[in-house]
Amino acid sequence: MDLFSHTWTALRTAVAGLADEDFARPSGCAGWLVRDLVCHLVVDAQDVLITLVTPAESEPTRDAVTYWNVATEPPPGDDPLDALIVRLAAAYEEPRLLTFHLDDVGSAAGRAAVLADPELWVETQGQVLTAGDYLSAYVLEWTLHHLDLVAHLPHVAGPPAEGLARTREMLEKIAGAAFPASFSDEDALLVGTGRRAPTDAERAELGELAARIPFVLG
Numbered sequence: 001m002d003l004f005s006h007t008w009t010a011l012r013t014a015v016a017g018l019a020d021e022d023f024a025r026p027s028g029c030a031g032w033l034v035r036d037l038v039c040h041l042v043v044d045a046q047d048v049l050i051t052l053v054t055p056a057e058s059e060p061t062r063d064a065v066t067y068w069n070v071a072t073e074p075p076p077g078d079d080p081l082d083a084l085i086v087r088l089a090a091a092y093e094e095p096r097l098l099t100f101h102l103d104d105v106g107s108a109a110g111r112a113a114v115l116a117d118p119e120l121w122v123e124t125q126g127q128v129l130t131a132g133d134y135l136s137a138y139v140l141e142w143t144l145h146h147l148d149l150v151a152h153l154p155h156v157a158g159p160p161a162e163g164l165a166r167t168r169e170m171l172e173k174i175a176g177a178a179f180p181a182s183f184s185d186e187d188a189l190l191v192g193t194g195r196r197a198p199t200d201a202e203r204a205e206l207g208e209l210a211a212r213i214p215f216v217l218g
Contacts, residue, residue, distance in 0.1 A: 028151030064136035
């Protein structure tokens with residue numbers, strides 16, 4: 001629960017410090033500008049709020065690791081929600097309106113997470129998790145999107161080390177294998193999720209795992 005708050009606060013703080021021109025730069029999400037990514041974070045915050053007030057009566061079917069659906073190819077880009085995000089982000093026109101909305105809804109999601117009973121069963125996307133597992137899964141979401149945010153903004157602070165380490169741990173559980181110790185947490189996440197291609201040297205170190213990447217999480 002603390003790591004959820006830490007990574008979410010760090011991500012929102014990074015967005016709050018962006019200059020207007022930063023919103024028109026590419027993000028690490030293929031086809032999305034920074035403004036599109038920030039708009040997606042607003043939707044993520046809404047999802048957190050909705051899920052935490054959607055109790056379930058049946059036992060959990062997923063945990064923080066199995067919450068994720070894993071593919072080997074990036075999405076084709078024809079998802080209606082993805083298209084809606086781009087249109088919605090453009091409709092804000094002024095970055096300050098977008099950052100205000102993220103701060104407003106994001107702060108509420110942060111407060112709801114602090115108040116949530118980690119043992120509460122909650123339902124989302126037809127699955128049941130404990131609130132604690134659900135929020136732990138979002139540590140991965142916040143960390144990967146923080147990397148996406150700063151992909152072309154080297155002057156903006158990246159995700160906290162604790163979030164990177166925990167996200168690497170979750171990705172390795174999803175993969176069923178560890179990334180080489182020589183890989184930094186950030187490099188393991190970028191390469192492992194297909195956010196960048198491995199170098200020849202990295203591919204050699206990955207060994208059999210090289211044939212299984214990327215792990216595209218959705």
